C-alpha cells in the first residue's frame with residue numbers, strides 16, 4: 439500500500455494535515471489547491487494554517503520527498519477531496535454550496551484511470567457522493583473507478599492526533615468501493631474503520647453535529663428560562679446531572695464555528711417538513727446572542743439610571759474556549775452589536791495572537807476588572823475561569839464564575 443500515489447485536493451485545515459499524515463505513513467502524496475499560496479506554503483514546508491505540530495510534521499513530510507503540492511491534479515491511485523462546503527445564506531433556510539466539490543470533480547476527471555479510488559471528505563448532504571460519481575462518469579466515460587465518502591471528525595488544535603486515532607466511517611457506493619477506500623485509510627489510521635454505504639456515512643456526519651447542536655440548544659433554552667425564573671442555571675444543570683441518566687450540556691452565548699452552526703442546515707434544507715427539532719435548535723442557538731445583548735443592555739440601562747455611563751468589557755471573542763479562531767463567533771457578534779448600540783465597550787481576548795487579531799478594542803484582564811462597570815462573560819477561556827472575577831460586575835453567559 440505505501441507505494442501508492444494519493445492526490446489530496448484542497449489543502450486547508452483538513453486536506454493539509456491529511457496529506458501530511460499520509461506522507462508520514464509512507465504514501466506518495468500530491469497536494470492540489472487552487473490557491474497558489476497554499477501550494478507555495480506546502481512546497482516551502484511552512485504551513486499557511488495554524489495547527490499545533492503541523493509545521494514540524496510538514497517539514498518532515500516534504501523532506502522525505504513523499505509530499506509535494508501543485509495547482510493541477512495528476513494521475514493517482516486515489517483522490518481525496520477536502521474542499522469547502524459552505525452554505526448559501528439565502529431565504530429562511532440556508533442551502534449547501536456544493537460548487538467546490540463539483541469543481542474539484544471536474545479537475546480530477548481527466549486523471550481518473552481504471553481502479554482509481556475517489557473519496558469525498560467534505561461535509562456534504564446525503565446523495566452528494568452519488569451525484570459526484572455520476573458527474574465523474576460523464577466526464578470520464580468508460581473509466582471504472584470506486585467512489586466513497588468518509589467524513590472528518592477532527593477537532594482543531596488536535597487535528598494531527600485525531601486524524602490518526604479517531605474512528606473512521608467509510609461509506610462506499612459499492613462494498614468494493616468502501617473496501618478500496620478503507621485499504622488506504624488503514625495505511626495511516628489507528629482508530630477503528632467502519633464500513634457502510636455512502637449515504638449512511640454522509641448522514642452520520644450531519645447527525646453528529648446536529649446532535650451536538652440540539653443538545654446545546656436545550657441548555658441555551660434552559661438558561662433563558664432560568665434567568666426569567668431567577669434560578670442559577672449552572673447550579674440547576676449540575677444538580678439535574680446527578681440523575682444517573684441525565685447529562686445536560688453547558689449553555690453559552692451562542693454556537694459558532696464552521697461545523698456545528700452549519701451542518702444541521704444541510705438536513706433542514708433537505709427535509710424542512712421533518713427536521714423540525716433540528717431547525718428549531720438552530721434558531722435557538724442563532725438567536726442566543728440577541729438575548730445576551732438584551733441582558734447587557736438591561737444592566738447598562740440600570741447603571742445609566744444611577745447616573746453612570748458604564749464601561750462594558752466582553753470577556754472572550756473566540757467561537758469557543760481556549761482557541762484563537764474568530765470565524766462565525768457569536769461572542770464577536772455580541773461585541774460588535776454592543777459597540778453598534780453606542781456603548782463604551784472593550785474586550786479581553788487572551789488568545790488573540792499576532793496572526794489572529796479580532797477587530798476589537800482589546801484590553802488585558804486586570805485592566806478590565808479594574809476599570810469596567812460590567813464584565814460580560816462570553817467565552818469560558820481558562821484564564822477567565824482561573825481569575826477572581828468580581829461577581830457584582832459579572833454577567834456570566836458561559837459559566838466562568840463556576841468553580842469546579
Ligand SMILES: NC(=O)c1ccc[n+]([C@@H]2O[C@H](COP(=O)([O-])OP(=O)(O)OC[C@H]3O[C@@H](n4cnc5c(N)ncnc54)[C@H](O)[C@@H]3O)[C@@H](O)[C@H]2O)c1
Nearest residue numbers: 448449450451452471472473520521523541542560561590
Ligand atoms: N476544519 C474543520 O475542523 C473541519 C472538521 C470536519 C469537517 N470539515 C469539512 O471539511 C471540508 C474542508 O474544510 P476545511 O476546513 O479544510 O476548509 P478550508 O477552507 O480550510 O480548505 C479548503 C481548501 O480547498 C481549496 N479549494 C477550493 N476549491 C478547490 C478546488 N476546486 N480544487 C482544489 N482546491 C480547492 C481552498 O483553496 C482551500 O485551501 C469542509 O466540507 C468542512 O465542512 C472541516
